[in-house]
Amino acid sequence: DNIFIRNANSESSSGGGGGGGFDKETIRPNLVIGSKAIPEGNAGSKISIPLTITNMSNYEARNIKITPQLPDGIFVIDQMMLDKTVGSIPAKKADNIVFQFDISRDAKAGTYKVPLTIDYTNVYGVVFPTETVEIYIRISNTNHPPELVVREARSSLREIPEEQDFTVTFEVWNMGTIEAKNVTIELTADSEHFYILDSLTKQYLHELKGLQSKEISYSLKTKKGMQSGTYGITLLMTHDSAEKPATYTMYVNVLGTEEEEEEEKDDIDIITENIITPQEAVLAEHPFTTSFTIKNTGTTSAKGVKVSVESGNTILPRSLNMLNIPEIKPGEAIPVAFSFMATKESESRSYSIKAVIEYRNNDESVRKEQYMGVLIENPEEEEEEEDKTLNTVPKIIISEYSTEPVMVNAGENFTLRMKFLNTNKIKAVQNMKITLVINEGSEETGSVFSPVQSSNTFYIDHLDPGKASEKEMVMYTIPDAKAKTYVVKAIFEYEYEDNDQLKTNNMEDLFGIPVVQPAKLETTEVIVLEPAIVGEPVYLTSEFYNMGKVSLTNLMIKAEGDFDTKESNYFVGNFEMGSSDYYEAPITPLRPGETKGILVFTFEDSAGQAHRIEKEFTVNAMEASPVMNPGFPGGMDPGMMDPGMMDPGMEGMNGSRIPIVPISIGAGVVVLIVVFIIVRKKRKKRKEMMLDEDI
Template sequence: MKRRMLKRTLHFTLALIFVMTAMLSLLPADVAMATTVHDRSNFKFEADYYNYLSPGENFNFTLTVTNKYDQKITITSIFLNKGAAISVKEENGDPYTVFIGEIGIEPDGHKTVLSDHIMQFVGNKYNNTFSLTINYMFENGEIGNTSVEYRIDVKEDENFETDPYTPILQASVAENASVTAGQFSALNITLKNISGAATARNITFTPVYETGSPFIHVTVNGTSIKEIRPRAVDVIKLSVNTDKFVKPGYYPFKFKLTFTNAWGEDFTTEHIVYINVVNNKQDAKLIVRTSSADNVSAEAGKSFSVPVYVVNSGNYFAKDITITVKGLSQDTFMLSSGSSRITFDRINGGSNQKFTLNLLAAKGLKTASYPLSFKVEYTTESGEKVSEEQEIWIPVTGSGDAVNALEILNVGTSMSTVTPSDIFDVSVTIKNNGNTQTEQIKVSADGTDALLPVTQNLFIVSKLGPNESRTLNFRFQPSPDAKRGSVPIVIKVGSVDGSGNNAMISQAVSVFVDAEGGESDPNKNVPKIIVESYAYEPRQVKAGEQFTLHMSFQNTHSSKTIRNIKGSFNVEEKSNETGNVFTPVDSSNTFFIDEIRPKGTYDWTLNLYTIPDAQSKTYTVILSFAYEDEQGNPYTEQEIIGIPVYQPSRFEMSEFMLPSEAYMGDPIYLNFSIYNMGKTDLYNVKMYVEGDFAADPMSSYFGNFTPGYMEWCEINLIPMQIGVNKGKIVVEYETTSGELMTYEKEFAINVLEMPSFDPGFPVDGGFPMDPGMEDGGNGGFIGSVWFYVIIGVVVVGVVVTIILVVRKRRKNKEFEF
């Protein structure tokens, strides 16, 4: 009994283990927060993120980095690989920039560089990996980078491919896909049909032009794709023109795909891929500077001249240029002659203009370098108005100062224009002009708060012999919050203790910082309203009919609410006969929205009527918005959508005038008219005859029919068999949308056998004569009834032949297929 109970208990336990194992096997892997560790020789990366996701789902990503180097490193930026399965959910719209800044990590130390960073899974079960590239810098200025890859486990989408009749197209571009600003560039978009059963056919590409997009013109090279079978891939080849003034970077490229399945159902899908725009050119940028070749210097209390160069370091022209000298005073510099305001009409890219200032240095100036400020105003080729302040530095020898044995021979920079990510060198050459050795010389470089030293900014030269020179090198990088404009770098040289004849001397050089930092720009961080999506019902908008337009508007800002939104609907193109192409039904073309919260949407529906004479094409609709932010600041915005209109064709043919019966071999003349009774042109109109008849002509080509056009047609039919002969006139033509249409009209004629003559039928003299007339003729065929009948038939035949020949010559548009 005990053995039996023990055996049952063992069986129950094994069954329970089996059931639990089976249930656990049904659970998805990594259903909780996962920690992924990449342990390498120089780094250790620990990533915490929820990696079991559905397409489109947001998640938090935390990354901790351990530094295994024997020196401190500073992480400067983190980027996603292009084409990654995730994107960054940030306000700036860049889906690939994860982090830009500075995070220092000591040797054997670790820091969390990303903490609950919000990301979005934009891939699918076929694209579920992403890589992070971490850029870093050592204390000596050397830079490096490393990459680490992560994976997403994709939840099965219950709605995915439930309809086996729906093709699903996935669009992508190569990771290194790029276009060049200001010119047409080739771009290939790969389309993959990820449906398991449905074939996509007649795939048509339509670009979506949005306000602010750098892509200004897109054309398709070649024809539309005929079909993409399930799991198959094809490529759309494009030629893309980009705004020549756009800044380099990644931009969203939006487009629509229109296609059908094997059963003729229509589908339209929207897609976005991110394209790298390369711009090796830049808009006009004016820099005021002096040349070292001019050896500009001044002496306190004396007049001097300063040759000033206005250099356009950009690739495009600047116009309406005004340079105003600022800060002139009796304590520094004053004009000895000339004007403090200089103007130029235009300076082309890569060129410069020169002007000379005649100045007087104040008597009380000490030996040092003093700034001379300018207000620079101009308009770039792109239309941007620029107003900024720049300065140059003038070395001055003070009156009564002792002659210094030390001299700064040259100060130069490796780059004249820098960005916050650039590291540049400043070289300084000093010389001992004395007859004795100079010791303990201090050389420093000060770049103000706008420039951060990458290496030490103070050198001590232990000794410098007579007439000996020494060159020193400093390295700087602009501060992330540096203002845009010229920044001076002051070089100071003197004895460590300030003793002897080596009093402190200084000289300055400046660099232009091209940055977006500093004071906030009122034009930035502006809340924007866009058309997130739109659709119309029915799917084919026909001329002369009503349709419903559904639109969804979105506030793209992540924190600002927009209020008092007034919108209007307008079509630029009008009809010559009936005015606006689209007319609102039971409403106006304006609307009002109280508010849209950050990242919120508002749906708007409008019933429209399409005028009857609208042409078959896509009409551009402009949506204008006027709105306010939370502080009451007014803004305006415009969005553009396209609505394709279909104008039905209307081809007609007149009634046929035909006998009900005819004899075998006898010609039958068929006359009728054909008309274009629609409001759109018909192209490549051609006609041909089918059936039990020989026809002359068998086919004809008429060319194009404008609205209201009529053509008269004549066809000579010859029956080919006895009995009911059937035939039809077939007309083919193309509509304005390229659709091939066919019009057919049938007819039938009962054909009889040609009657035969009775041999005994009297031919000559067989008819009874009136009395007294028996001898009136000579008898025979000439003069008989049949003689005259035959003569009449011949005459009629000749007349008909002449008519046909004349008409044939007139129909010079006809040809035989």
């Protein structure tokens, strides 16, 4: 009853029996490729293309190879083999594959067609003709091209004498998200007034990454014989993809020979420069160092300067967190450095470290703060990390943010752009609400920032693991906002799945928005105290008021024109908000007739930007003439005549010989003295009124 089968073939097919005339090509699988949704990716990042290959036939498919035909200019190819292979797919079964490609940062947004070729065999090794199917992917591009601007410019000297070396430093910032390559920075300064030391006018950078900055410095020297005034120094910035160079002009204040003797005011001003923090992410429990330079830009030595750092409970100092510097001389810069280490409890995110500089300026205590950022990464072993990721709550952070303009003006609208990143590698979040909270403001106007025609809330329906979503909002800054950086709190509320259960989570992140107050210096018309005589001083007067909400610095007033203006300079220095003062100084006409001039007000605002206001005036000067005695022929003074020439009757011509010339000169002197006394009394009275207001 037993049956024996010889030469049995291990390969089988449900598609038919054997036989001498059996055609193996009829055993043809039917493969279908599909996906749940159109894959999406952002330029400059990776895109994942998950595909499901389903065998719809009753025959097994083997040696399956899927090859994508990628469109030009969209992807960065860094793989030798682009195809995916599957050993076999049984009848009525399916298998999954995933393609991953780097999207070019320059890829244009849009939906693209990607043809896929399919090669396969059946169980008998028969190779069937290549089949082609088409899938679609969607590309978005939120990148901004490189754009170079100067975020800050400063001079090593506020007022530069003749034949003096000085340094100008520009903070060149790439406002784009894409790096600028082969950057050329060129300085142009008027060769009539400045020497460029070391003959160095051009500097080169291989690249400047997006949203990063680089300080560029040049050494210059003023030439002899320069007149006092404000002079421009221009920086040209270009890179590979720039159509034309970007330009920025800073202005420096030069003191001519006549102003070098002016007495310097005692002043101490400590600033921070050359801030250096780790450029890459720092691993937890690994030491790192931050450093910066503190410089005294004032005219007086700073004594007893204290520098301390505050890093919180997660970032611990490994060195002393406080330094005492006995003295910093004017113009002296002292480097300081502090060492830290993130604890093992730290999170993978950006942390801020605050440096505090404290000193005394005369009788005033001064405290300045400088924030530094460091990115901490806390990795675990692969298995532990995967288990931990599966059981942890997904975290949302603000990976990037920017404002337009960069320095927000009080009383104006600005655009806030933010990018929210899901740092979890496995879990997605959904129904996310983001609320922006600003605690600072005023009793009259409320919060310092308020949304324009919208609420202070963002909504994101879904955010995949490792993905980011960009949002923007137009906001208004209250007019009486103080000039400083305001801290904004972002509160995240969202849902996520954990063990097939829907859970909720709340978390917060912080960022800062710098606000500046516009400078408002109001001036009256210039009054010329005539009459004006060639070679004699004539006084100019004008009142001026600080109508803004921020103090002005380095306020200087001087007259310009075809006059002798050596005595016309008035240096006010710091001019507090709400203050008023008046200008009164002499100029000397050099020629008769009508001559126009300008009264120039120069100052710096809270952001260090230089301003110049000009008020025009006109002087009508008369030629000085000799005083004549009208009682004598030809107007001659009888004192100038020979006694023998006098007619006996001339002695009684005017009753007696009155000295007309001395009396006329004396009368003119008396008039000048009276005018001078009145002017001085007015000035004294105004000063007393200002003093009473201050008290």
